[in-house]
Amino acid sequence: MSQAYAFSSQNHRKELHDEIMLITAIRTLILYFFVITALRLMGKREIGQLQPFELVVILMISDLAAIPSEDVGIPLISGIIPMMVLVLMSISLSYLELKSEKARDILNGTPSILIERGRIVEHELVRNRLPLTDLVEELRMRSIPNIADVEFAILETNGQISVLPKSSKRPVTPEDLKLQPAYEGLPIVFIMDGILQESAFALSGKDRAWLDKQIKKHQLKGIEEVLFACLDSSDHLYLQGKERYTKKKQQA
Numbered sequence: 001m002s003q004a005y006a007f008s009s010q011n012h013r014k015e016l017h018d019e020i021m022l023i024t025a026i027r028t029l030i031l032y033f034f035v036i037t038a039l040r041l042m043g044k045r046e047i048g049q050l051q052p053f054e055l056v057v058i059l060m061i062s063d064l065a066a067i068p069s070e071d072v073g074i075p076l077i078s079g080i081i082p083m084m085v086l087v088l089m090s091i092s093l094s095y096l097e098l099k100s101e102k103a104r105d106i107l108n109g110t111p112s113i114l115i116e117r118g119r120i121v122e123h124e125l126v127r128n129r130l131p132l133t134d135l136v137e138e139l140r141m142r143s144i145p146n147i148a149d150v151e152f153a154i155l156e157t158n159g160q161i162s163v164l165p166k167s168s169k170r171p172v173t174p175e176d177l178k179l180q181p182a183y184e185g186l187p188i189v190f191i192m193d194g195i196l197q198e199s200a201f202a203l204s205g206k207d208r209a210w211l212d213k214q215i216k217k218h219q220l221k222g223i224e225e226v227l228f229a230c231l232d233s234s235d236h237l238y239l240q241g242k243e244r245y246t247k248k249k250q251q252a
Helices: 002-042 052-070 077-099 101-108 122-127 132-141 199-204 208-217 243-251
Strands: 112-116 150-155 161-165 188-192 226-231 237-241
Touching (some): 002 077, 077 101, 112 122, 132 150
């Protein structure tokens, strides 16, 4: 009797454990899609372009999403409501930024000039707690080894450094040589990872027969064997086959 009870109890615990794991997985998926939606509502920006208040909101959302996904005893709504509040606050602050320059300065701060006409502005480095070695490293990454060649270096509100070289040190442009280069528009993508982009035909004035002919010229059998294909404004087609198909051709 005791053995049967123990066996039944063990089965019950296992079923309970499996049920908790399933609930945890479902809650995690719900929170995942909610966080993705929240970030989409906040706008599309790279991490390096986030303003301070936006970064704080993202960090808080990630923490709030983790709490109910780890503990099934906490109602899911307890994590979702605070996240909704944060998203609404972020959208409101972003809107306020657009309408008020003063609010923008309070929320994000103002840009700082680190180099002015080839001279380091030392007090701005100190105020922003930016080591001189970091500034020099940033200049080297921009192919500017000499500080004297910099007209302005500005620390932007998102933490990135904008560097403007002196006019005598910047690369020569066609305008400097009084040249008028041909127009270069965006290339039209025909195939992306083996998938045909139907809109390309209307944009380019080409047809399917033309594309099939170009694919055959590259000794490929069809669209599914093409990794990438695009047409530039000079009517030149760039086409590359997928590695597994081009390797077979080379080995043959």
